[in-house]
Amino acid sequence: MSVYTSVSTAELAQWLQRYALGELVELKGIAAGVTNTNYFVTTTHGRYVLTLFEVLQLDELPYFLELKSHLARHGVACPAPIADHNDQFASLLAGKPACLVSCLDGHDVAEPNAAQCYAIGEMLAQMHKASSTFPRRMRNPRGPEWWSRTAASLYPQLPAADAASLRSEVAFQDSHRFDFLPQGVIHADLFKDNVLMDGDKIAGFIDFYYACNDVLLYDLAIALNDWARDAQGDIDAELARAIIAGYQSIRPLTAEERKAWPVMLRAAALRFWVSRLLDFYRPASGEMTYTKDPGVFQRLLEAHRTRQDFWL
Ligand SMILES: Nc1ncnc2c1ncn2[C@@H]1O[C@H](COP(=O)(O)OP(=O)(O)O)[C@@H](O)[C@H]1O
Numbered sequence: 001m002s003v004y005t006s007v008s009t010a011e012l013a014q015w016l017q018r019y020a021l022g023e024l025v026e027l028k029g030i031a032a033g034v035t036n037t038n039y040f041v042t043t044t045h046g047r048y049v050l051t052l053f054e055v056l057q058l059d060e061l062p063y064f065l066e067l068k069s070h071l072a073r074h075g076v077a078c079p080a081p082i083a084d085h086n087d088q089f090a091s092l093l094a095g096k097p098a099c100l101v102s103c104l105d106g107h108d109v110a111e112p113n114a115a116q117c118y119a120i121g122e123m124l125a126q127m128h129k130a131s132s133t134f135p136r137r138m139r140n141p142r143g144p145e146w147w148s149r150t151a152a153s154l155y156p157q158l159p160a161a162d163a164a165s166l167r168s169e170v171a172f173q174d175s176h177r178f179d180f181l182p183q184g185v186i187h188a189d190l191f192k193d194n195v196l197m198d199g200d201k202i203a204g205f206i207d208f209y210y211a212c213n214d215v216l217l218y219d220l221a222i223a224l225n226d227w228a229r230d231a232q233g234d235i236d237a238e239l240a241r242a243i244i245a246g247y248q249s250i251r252p253l254t255a256e257e258r259k260a261w262p263v264m265l266r267a268a269a270l271r272f273w274v275s276r277l278l279d280f281y282r283p284a285s286g287e288m289t290y291t292k293d294p295g296v297f298q299r300l301l302e303a304h305r306t307r308q309d310f311w312l
């Protein structure tokens, strides 16, 4: 249950006075989610999602909330933040930074079909194009410098074979830099649980809190590594081709991107192998104790190393 911070109807009704959203009708906690506290809020004007940020501070929010606003304004499927009478997207509620966004219809899907994967690729490319005019910048907090440093801190705790595999991948990625490829705003965590689907249509991308400026192709690799993974943990070729086809229907890959693609799929697997290892070996105090299996991304990365066909 991810309602870490309780909000009473009385304090929410008071806080809502700063918005042009009418009167509070209903407040309901949302069980899904890991990091933040989320509620469905119904007012006399409509339905919204209230997020209370448990980690990010008020001054860290403008990049993410203005990005969502920019994307929604350009027709990209994502929740639109609502501005208050001071034209602010966020302010304190129950001692936490809080914001309201539009409520989307839809649910995350555990086993996507090819049409849904095509839609993901297409919307991701639309997001990349639409964010080319977004003026703010954010460096990737989970880039090569982070994974090298984090991996180095983990080697002593890992079984020898895993440490050797991780060490060799970090070295391999160090020898392949892709700063010359097209860059822009990336979602950086477009997993299945970060998209609400309405049938085969995308209701919206959510959870933009790893969004940053980086190589666009890396975002496609992150999405494909999760959306096209089959029950055995390897990639389903039909789903992979569907994501790539959807993406290229909006933004065809350049020759340099196609050449970099196999290495990028490995980089995307490495990033989540390392973050899951970190959660596994050193869970942050106070965080939820369940951890996602790091082995999923280790095995996927090792499969990418020997693969011949990359679905292009
Ligand atoms: N704009 C939205 N419209 C409808 N449901 C939403 C919206 N934003 C979040 N949710 C619901 O809240 C859940 C948790 O949101 P998420 O952003 O993943 O939380 P967390 O930041 O805690 O991981 C989602 O799985 C979804 O069910």
Ligand SMILES: N[C@@H](CCOP(=O)(O)O)C(=O)O
Binding pocket: 189, 191, 272, 275, 276, 279, 292
């Ligand atoms: N989608 C990732 C989780 C990303 O969030 P983090 O805060 O745990 O890095 C995964 O499934 O590993």
